[in-house]
Amino acid sequence: MGNKKKATIKDIANVLNISPAAVSKALHNDSRISDKTKKAVRQVAKNLNYQPNHLASALRKGKSNLVGLIVPRTNSNFFSSVIQNIEEVLNKEGYNVIITQSNESYKKECDNIDTLLFTQVDGIIASMANETVDLDYYEKVKSKGIPLILFDRGENDLNVDYIGINDYDSSHMIVEHLVNQGCKRIAHIGGFKHTRIYNNRIKGYIDAIKKHNLPLENELLIESNLSIKDGRAKMQQLLNLKNRPDAVYVAGDYAALGALQVLNEQHINIPKDIALVGFGNEPFTAMVTPSISSINQHSEDIGKRAALTFLEHAKKDVITQTLNKQILDAELVIRASSDIKKSH
Amino acid sequence: MGNKKKATIKDIANVLNISPAAVSKALHNDSRISDKTKKAVRQVAKNLNYQPNHLASALRKGKSNLVGLIVPRTNSNFFSSVIQNIEEVLNKEGYNVIITQSNESYKKECDNIDTLLFTQVDGIIASMANETVDLDYYEKVKSKGIPLILFDRGENDLNVDYIGINDYDSSHMIVEHLVNQGCKRIAHIGGFKHTRIYNNRIKGYIDAIKKHNLPLENELLIESNLSIKDGRAKMQQLLNLKNRPDAVYVAGDYAALGALQVLNEQHINIPKDIALVGFGNEPFTAMVTPSISSINQHSEDIGKRAALTFLEHAKKDVITQTLNKQILDAELVIRASSDIKKSH
DNA sequence: TATATTTGCTTAAACGATTAAGCAAATATA
DNA sequence: TATATTTGCTTAATCGTTTAAGCAAATATA
Numbered sequence: 001m002g003n004k005k006k007a008t009i010k011d012i013a014n015v016l017n018i019s020p021a022a023v024s025k026a027l028h029n030d031s032r033i034s035d036k037t038k039k040a041v042r043q044v045a046k047n048l049n050y051q052p053n054h055l056a057s058a059l060r061k062g063k064s065n066l067v068g069l070i071v072p073r074t075n076s077n078f079f080s081s082v083i084q085n086i087e088e089v090l091n092k093e094g095y096n097v098i099i100t101q102s103n104e105s106y107k108k109e110c111d112n113i114d115t116l117l118f119t120q121v122d123g124i125i126a127s128m129a130n131e132t133v134d135l136d137y138y139e140k141v142k143s144k145g146i147p148l149i150l151f152d153r154g155e156n157d158l159n160v161d162y163i164g165i166n167d168y169d170s171s172h173m174i175v176e177h178l179v180n181q182g183c184k185r186i187a188h189i190g191g192f193k194h195t196r197i198y199n200n201r202i203k204g205y206i207d208a209i210k211k212h213n214l215p216l217e218n219e220l221l222i223e224s225n226l227s228i229k230d231g232r233a234k235m236q237q238l239l240n241l242k243n244r245p246d247a248v249y250v251a252g253d254y255a256a257l258g259a260l261q262v263l264n265e266q267h268i269n270i271p272k273d274i275a276l277v278g279f280g281n282e283p284f285t286a287m288v289t290p291s292i293s294s295i296n297q298h299s300e301d302i303g304k305r306a307a308l309t310f311l312e313h314a315k316k317d318v319i320t321q322t323l324n325k326q327i328l329d330a331e332l333v334i335r336a337s338s339d340i341k342k343s344h
Numbered sequence: 345m346g347n348k349k350k351a352t353i354k355d356i357a358n359v360l361n362i363s364p365a366a367v368s369k370a371l372h373n374d375s376r377i378s379d380k381t382k383k384a385v386r387q388v389a390k391n392l393n394y395q396p397n398h399l400a401s402a403l404r405k406g407k408s409n410l411v412g413l414i415v416p417r418t419n420s421n422f423f424s425s426v427i428q429n430i431e432e433v434l435n436k437e438g439y440n441v442i443i444t445q446s447n448e449s450y451k452k453e454c455d456n457i458d459t460l461l462f463t464q465v466d467g468i469i470a471s472m473a474n475e476t477v478d479l480d481y482y483e484k485v486k487s488k489g490i491p492l493i494l495f496d497r498g499e500n501d502l503n504v505d506y507i508g509i510n511d512y513d514s515s516h517m518i519v520e521h522l523v524n525q526g527c528k529r530i531a532h533i534g535g536f537k538h539t540r541i542y543n544n545r546i547k548g549y550i551d552a553i554k555k556h557n558l559p560l561e562n563e564l565l566i567e568s569n570l571s572i573k574d575g576r577a578k579m580q581q582l583l584n585l586k587n588r589p590d591a592v593y594v595a596g597d598y599a600a601l602g603a604l605q606v607l608n609e610q611h612i613n614i615p616k617d618i619a620l621v622g623f624g625n626e627p628f629t630a631m632v633t634p635s636i637s638s639i640n641q642h643s644e645d646i647g648k649r650a651a652l653t654f655l656e657h658a659k660k661d662v663i664t665q666t667l668n669k670q671i672l673d674a675e676l677v678i679r680a681s682s683d684i685k686k687s688h
Numbered sequence: 689t690a691t692a693t694t695t696g697c698t699t700a701a702a703c704g705a706t707t708a709a710g711c712a713a714a715t716a717t718a
Numbered sequence: 719t720a721t722a723t724t725t726g727c728t729t730a731a732t733c734g735t736t737t738a739a740g741c742a743a744a745t746a747t748a
Contacts, residue, residue, distance in 0.1 A: 006488070008703095008704055008705085009704070009705065010704075010705095018727075018728085019727075019728050019729075020704085020705080020706095021705095021706080021707075021727085021728065021729080021730090022726080022727060022728075023705095024704095024705060024706060024707085025706090025707090025726095025727090028706090031725095032724095032725065032726060032727075033725095033726065033727075034725080034726060034727085037726080037727085051461055051462065051488075052462065052704090052705075053403070053464065053703085053704050053705065054462050054463055054464050054705095055399050055402050055403040055408060055464050055703085055704080055705090056403055056703070056704035056705040056706085056733090057704080057705050057706070058399050058705090058733095059397070059399040059400050059403055059703090059704085059705080059706095059732095059733045059734065059735090060704080060705050060706045060707085060732070060733050061705085061706070061733085062733070064399060066463070073424065074418035074419065074424045074427065074443075075418065075419055075420065075421050075423075075424030075425070076419065077419050079419075080417065080418045080419030081419070083418065083445070084445060084447070087444075087445070091455070091459070096442065096459055096462075096463055097442075097444075098440065098441075098442050098443075099418075099442070099443040100431075100441075101427070101428060101431070103428070111435070115435070115440055117395055118395065118396070118398050118440075119398050119410070119440055120397065120398050120399050144350070144395075228631075257631055261631070264633070284628045284631060284632075287601055287605070287628060287632060288628075288631060288632055288633070289608070289632070289633045352733095352734055352735085353734070353735070354734075354735095362697075362698085363697075363698050363699075364734085364735080364736095365697085365698065365699080365700090365735095365736080365737080366696080366697060366698075368734095368735060368736060368737085369696095369697090369736090369737090372736090375695095376694095376695065376696060376697075377695095377696065377697075378695080378696060378697085381696080381697085396734085396735080397733085397734050397735070399733085399734080399735090400703090400733070400734035400735040400736085401734075401735050401736070402703095402735090403703050403704065403705095403733090403734085403735075403736095404702075404703050404734080404735050404736045404737085405703085405735085405736070406703070
């Protein structure tokens with residue numbers, strides 16, 4: 001009973017005794033088809049439960065109306081929100097989004113790219129895995145003439161569109177805030193230096209520390225993969241120092257959470273003994289005790305802009321990769337973990 | 345420069361002076377093509393950077409090798425993990441997964457179904473939105489003869505495959521655990537009764553309460569949309585009772601978090617004054633203070649089974665919807681929020 | 689040697705929609 | 719009335735791949 005053959009435009013044509021071409025045109029509201037025929041076609045289409053075969057039209061038109069998305073993971077609020085906003089913008093324009101996750105793995109990312117190319121996507125929007133250093137696969141996308149838009153985790157060497165926040169300035173904001181709270185010895189648990197955004201956060205940290213004439217020491221600047229676990233380890237490393245910091249700025253919320261756990265377990269008062277600031281404004285930062293100050297990256301805006309940037313490329317058929325680096329300002333959300341003045 | 349026309353099998357055929365058909369067969373390792381030709385074809389394909397046109401083959405073969413996925417949201421650990429495992433299984437078999445989010449909205453869910461049907465997916469794996477009551481759209485999928493597999497949020501009325509945990513038994517486990525901790529007045533903040541899984545949790549709660557001769561009162565059994573906010577509201581409602589409960593079992597972790605916030609804010613001791621248990625084992629349950637006991641739903645297993653169930657359907661071309669309801673046992677993870685004995 | 693089988697291809701028709709080109713009938717313009 | 723234009727379709731090619739059918743040459747079998 002479920003064996004209903006799907007109706008095609010040919011079936012509609014047969015019912016009405018007109019050509020399939022006329023049906024196609026009627027469905028596309030071509031001006032050269034009479035209103036009478038159009039109405040009839042639409043009626044029959046409805047009756048037959050006609051659903052256009054996307055594969056056929058995509059093949060013929062040379063575009064699939066699919067956009068590929070690559071994110072490190074979907075279970076972070078940032079990426080999930082970016083995804084949602086990309087979908088919102090693109091669905092309206094008739095595009096569908098294929099979401100893939102790299103799980104921070106370079107290999108999986110390459111597989112995803114192959115998969116997306118194989119699926120004939122019209123464009124790829126991606127945020128690179130932490131691991132990714134080699135850009136060959138992205139060059140492959142570029143060489144195919146498929147629009148490529150990076151967000152958050154991008155790369156300067158790849159000459160493509162990019163949307164992200166101003167990581168350098170954000171670091172400045174954080175250090176400035178901590179200085180205002182009276183902190184004198186600020187540590188930074190940063191991400192991988194080879195990832196541009198983390199490198200920029202590190203640079204911002206260094207310059208801001210210098211600006212305020214605070215101690216800039218190797219032992220206060222630590223590289224991390226920013227997982228919860230590593231956040232714990234790196235916080236412990238800081239606690240083991242003879243001269244402990246009075247503030248820690250962590251380049252990611254998950255690692256900041258790990259740090260917070262260690263501090264709580266060892267009954268170190270946050271923020272009085274050590275103030276803590278994270279990055280990303282994941283919802284849990286507001287849920288934990290004490291709540292963690294963090295940087296809001298405006299994921300909605302990033303998602304929307306990424307989608308719009310793709311659309312711009314899609315509209316002009318000439319494949320001119322006019323570069324478009326959009327750097328947005330972020331916002332520091334101050335919570336209990338660094339609000340020393342209020343905590344008195 | 346980026347204007348490289350994509351190579352087709354025709355191009356390969358021209359280079360080697362053979363027919364496109366021979367090329368196609370060579371690439372598919374047809375036994376009727378000589379090894380010599382196969383090697384030559386593969387070499388030329390590599391040289392030309394040939395990438396098969398998925399649309400064309402899908403059109404010809406009548407299957408797209410795409411599987412549609414509908415989840416209420418991606419930014420929960422449960423769904424994200426299910427997605428990851430579905431992808432893992434299906435990618436190995438040459439399928440790609442199109443992920444869509446309903447954001448718990450019935451309308452968005454219908455749009456997603458239309459989108460997936462339009463994209464000619466070979467099957468749909470879905471977990472329904474909280475809002476969804478009307479099943480017409482799912483019937484539409486069934487009537488098209490496309491395999492449909494539900495997980496977690498399913499419906500008995502829809503006669504399709506389903507993979508989920510035993511919600512009824514899970515409620516029993518929780519109540520039993522709370523009884524063992526010495527609780528005598530156990531409340532339940534449940535989900536919508538019209539959603540089967542939440543209804544089963546409610547039934548399990550009721551039967552377990554009866555079994556232990558505990559008070560089963562209307563004011564202790566509350567329906568909620570299980571958001572953080574509503575969790576807060578419903579917890580406050582319980583606190584306003586003349587006769588407060590000494591334990592609260594919340595049918596979702598996010599709502600449990602809201603409840604925990606209210607309890608913490610009012611300096612009610614968890615678990616001594618009121619014990620708390622959530623559902624879903626979201627990572628944050630282990631992060632907050634106190635950590636929240638919860639039910640681990642084995643998302644990996646659910647994802648893998650959903651994918652395998654689809655593959656079974658895909659293999660047999662006869663569209664026999666042999667029903668396959670897989671109900672897995674869940675696991676109670678006991679944490680500080682309900683560990684009264686240890687907390688002394 | 690004659691016939692059957694296997695090997696290694698080619699030819700051509702699909703899959704379903706789109707679209708350039710064409711053509712008769714209806715209508716407009718001179 | 720003669721010519722030009724518009725209307726409303728049809729025809730046929732096309733997108734890139736797959737595949738049933740066919741066919742000659744090579745090899746095997748009787």
